[in-house]
Amino acid sequence: MQRVTLVDVFKHRITQKYLQRSGIHHAVTVAGHAFDLALKAEVDPDLATKAALLHDMGHYEWYRDGKWDYEEYRKHDIHAIKGAERAHKLLIRLGEDRLVAKEVSLAVLLHTDSYLPFELEGKRTKLQEVVRKADEIDEQPLGMHHYKKMDKSVAIQLLNELDQKVEVILDDQV
Ligand SMILES: [Fe+2]
Numbered sequence: 001m002q003r004v005t006l007v008d009v010f011k012h013r014i015t016q017k018y019l020q021r022s023g024i025h026h027a028v029t030v031a032g033h034a035f036d037l038a039l040k041a042e043v044d045p046d047l048a049t050k051a052a053l054l055h056d057m058g059h060y061e062w063y064r065d066g067k068w069d070y071e072e073y074r075k076h077d078i079h080a081i082k083g084a085e086r087a088h089k090l091l092i093r094l095g096e097d098r099l100v101a102k103e104v105s106l107a108v109l110l111h112t113d114s115y116l117p118f119e120l121e122g123k124r125t126k127l128q129e130v131v132r133k134a135d136e137i138d139e140q141p142l143g144m145h146h147y148k149k150m151d152k153s154v155a156i157q158l159l160n161e162l163d164q165k166v167e168v169i170l171d172d173q174v
Pocket of ligand 1 (some may be wrong): 026055056135
């Protein structure tokens with residue numbers, strides 16, 4: 001089966017719709033960090049980069065007086081739940097292997113515990129921990145990392161480079 005690439009995932013209309021909210025810059029940057037961390041942790045870089053790219057696709061905008069009210073947003077936040085469902089649906093539509101789709105979806109669901117009444121510290125799998133850490137590296141106070149800009153063409157170029165790096169690793173494992 002041919003691999004569903006990060007560029008395939010990125011170009012899909014579902015991704016385009018939902019990544020605008022949380023920011024393309026953040027998604028692509030976290031995917032890059034996830035690749036590096038996956039190599040160190042001996043985690044599948046295909047799963048790690050896909051989960052990282054999609055980890056915030058459940059975000060919605062919370063505006064008050066024309067500005068995104070971050071504190072108000074946090075109170076109502078279930079973005080990881082929405083993101084996990086969207087990521088799964090998207091990957092299945094793209095023809096992704098069902099086990100891969102589930103693993104990626106779970107890594108999206110558990111990349112944060114900010115919406116849960118308990119902590120996930122020490123409970124995540126290696127893949128889930130890679131995605132959490134990759135996200136943390138790019139995080140800025142008050143969610144400012146969601147506002148950084150990146151052109152779609154630049155994002156595609158960076159993801160294409162990342163796809164090639166992932167494929168080198170996967171080819172080595174065969
Ligand atoms: Fe994030």
